[in-house]
Amino acid sequence: MYRLTGKRILLGVTGGIAAYKSATLIRLLRQHGADVRVVMTRNACEFITPLTLQALSAQPVHTDLLDLETESAMGHIELARWADLVLVAPASANFVARHVNGFAEDLLSTLCLATSAPVMLAPAMNQQMWLNSATQENFEKIKARGITILGPASGDQACGENGPGRMLEPEDIVPFVADSFVTNVLSGSRLLVTAGPTREAIDPVRYISNRSSGRMGYAVAMAAIEAGAEVSLVSGPVNITAPDRANLVNVTTAMEMYDAVMQKIRDTDIFISAAAVADYSVESIAAQKIKKSDDSFQLMLKKNPDILAEVAALHSPPFTVGFAAETENLAVNAQSKLRSKKLDMIAANQVGEALGFDSETNALTVFWGAEQKQLERASKNTLAKTLIKLIADQYNEKNSNKTH
Ligand code: C5P
Secondary structure, eight states: OOOOTTOEEEEEEOSSTTHHHHHHHHHHHHHTTOEEEEEEOTTHHHHSOHHHHHHHHTSOOBOOSSOHHHHHHHOHHHHHHHOSEEEEEEEOHHHHHHHHTTOOSSHHHHHHHHOOSOEEEEEOOOHHHHHSHHHHHHHHHHHHTTOEEOOOEEEEOTTSOEEEEEOOOHHHHHHHHHHTTOOOTTTTOEEEEEESBOOEESSSSOEEOOOOOSHHHHHHHHHHHHTTOEEEEEEOSOSSOOOTTSEEEEOOSHHHHHHHHHHHGGGOSEEEEOOBOOSEEESSOOSSOOOOOSSSOOOOEEEOOOHHHHHHTSSSOOEEEEEEEESSOHHHHHHHHHHHTTOSEEEEEEOBTTBGGGOSEEEEEEEETTEEEEEEEEEHHHHHHHHHHHHHHHHHHHHHHHHO
């Protein structure tokens, strides 16, 4: 079983006889846990029907760039941001030639330009077309741009010829896809991630909480596992599934989160505080359900410990990363938290209507020292992967400075 749980794969299908293999590819990717959405070029629809791929992916198949109905549901830019990986299989000679030149005249070529996710292509074409120097030069150019080329294989071709140009078999593509999510930038390090909201009880049936879904923290935990780290995840109440290789500790209140973090912090190299911890809890929780009586009602709150600030203030703290969800003055507020809480790094995101907490995508500005980096809007998995790389770079740099 390859680990593709929750990975969002945008499968592009272009026109070629190998398009029939896309059907098996979708089934395999889904069997390994991936969430697959399909985009077909017009020519691909001549080889295999959108209905077939729709049934196999269990999602609407996208074919048109300017389709009012799909644009209002999931438009082309949303689709590009949704993807953790764009896989074009089969990729025809024509598609690659257009992509090399940056054409965006149909949905798939537009998505390939608009996405910040990695792109992989599995070429499929007649052997003479593959060997043609125009095609070879095109593939060299896109390889140099960081696109991964899978195959092609050599052998009998549908046209009756024999040679290179066959699309790799779906079962040979899936391991490459799974491998693409694995890095080793954090191998051997121990990470502690907090995620989700906390709940502060008012009485036995009511509580104070916030809109955090936990998705960003869970994506960070997953990306850290894929980067080779040993990950503990201290999570508030959420409705999502934790990565199966994380050591999960479930908590409800900020105080429970504080205790769980402090218990593990001595064995932690990197602490990432993605939880939306309640700043206050109720001073005295009512033993029985509070009855409504007067027109107004007052709750006395007391301040919770700032877990992140306390971790950063430890005698020998781990590399400490905070999040700052802001509705205004993002950069100023985030930089001031970086300094006041004495953090190594802070990832700031704008929250508000349809942004941040509940949303599938996010954008972050990351600050450390006097530096900053903008991570453009993308799926939370893609962002988490970039963030983990950034954290690993700074963590390694700090460690190498310490040892020199
Ligand atoms: O100060 P503010 O709450 O905006 O800071 C946000 C950062 O601090 C987040 O990383 C959050 O996880 C952390 N935090 C914490 N304990 C609190 C409040 C916030 O660890 N009580």
